[in-house]
Amino acid sequence: MDSYDTPESTPRHSASSKLKDYFIGATPLQKRLESVRKQTSFIPTPPRRKIPQCSQLQEDNDPQKVAFLLNKQWTLYSLTPLYKFSYTNLKEYSRLLSAFIAAEKQKGLAVEVGEDFNIKVTFSTLLGMKGTQRDPEAFLVQILSKSQLPSENREHKVLWTGWFCCIFGDSLLETVSEDFTCVPLFLANGAETNTAIVGTWFQKTFDCYFSPLAINAFNLSWMAAMWTACKMDQYMAATEFLWSVPCSPQSLDISYAIHPEDAKALWDSVHKTPGEVTQEEVDLFMDCLYSHFHRHFKIHLSATRLVRVSTSVASAHTDGKIKILCHKYLIGVLAYLTELAIFQID
């Protein structure tokens, strides 16, 4: 029951790359229909990805303006396209969302001790947070608390931050009509109750759907390789991996930390094609780490589950938590996360 045509070449040139060549020029929707008809499974993982570079658009934006996005832990969600969302109505939306949050809190659904109900919601666009010109503008939602005391500077304390973005989301943008705004990646920082309330409002208002974005071990090892490949002037943190060993009664965790320059040296010895990362390079990079560990500790890390990767560029946890440390590669990190979010939506 052979449904592929076999190329007379090594298994590296697999069916998926042949499918890719065949479908250049077709929209993703057409590709999917074609593959369903042919009864092949269209697995959209490219065998190679670009190493994150500083994008042109990012250089235009002010590092200070996006500095608050760095060094914070964000919880990731994937979001289906928003129906009839308009960037001109942001003030209207902030008013509606404030009213909704106040109503929800008074219902007693999310009551916190000692909290005043004077909250303000702001919607603002984040300029420069996009991969290509086609990507929709990223926007930010913040819940601020208005202080009761009549102080002079009236500092608003930020209670919760969430932002929506789309970086290189071409594959999704092509499949939706104009009424929809595609911002598939949602990042939230703050209390879980607030995330739930904001999520409910968005789902009711724009007929979209949030789902938590988990990052599996396969994607974490890709992230480790891509972030180690990034050229850094100065390394702020060691490269650290955390594995979870499945055993009873309680799972064990194995933590492996490497000096970032050693990790980069290992990557450079593995890396062949300039500017691109391939599946073989990622596998080889991880295998080197596994075999080194095995030589010393006689434990096969490849039989365990990679749970957390932490480098000087960013750190990611399998539960869908990310912390970006480096401004230079912000867009690159977000591009990969957008890809994962789009994959989850599909």
Add this chain to the structure above:
Amino acid sequence: MSVLRPLDKQPGLNTATILLVGTEDALLQQLADSMLKEDCASELKVHLARSLPLPSNVNRPRIDLIVFVVNLHSKYSLRNVEESLRHVDATFFLGKVGFLATGAGRESHCSIHRNTVVRLAHTYRSPLLFCDLEVRIAWAQGKGSQSTMGVSRTLLRGSSSA
């Protein structure tokens, strides 16, 4: 190095022997148990092995079907299967080998991409089944999960042609 050949021994009278190869001992045991519970036209024997080559000092019947079990959560199991495939004669792949990829239900735990296993099965011209042997359904009677029984039924249907 001893290589498994499909026709080097006499077939047993009205018996079928299946060899399960994989690193996940508990899962293999579970799968073997549920296979033995199924109704089979001939007498069924199931052998388990962590990897190939098999020790040559043991007297064993002719093997009719080899199932390589890959756990999608563990790269180690994939490497193990790839190593073991070298010890199987090419003629075995004419319908007497199958691949089973377990752990497919929980995408968030996967460290191997499905495409890798698909490519492997395609290279060896053998069928591939995706399943999740660890999923337990609360109301399944007796030992073993519903999905394990379903998988074992599919494998037995395949092996009955051997």
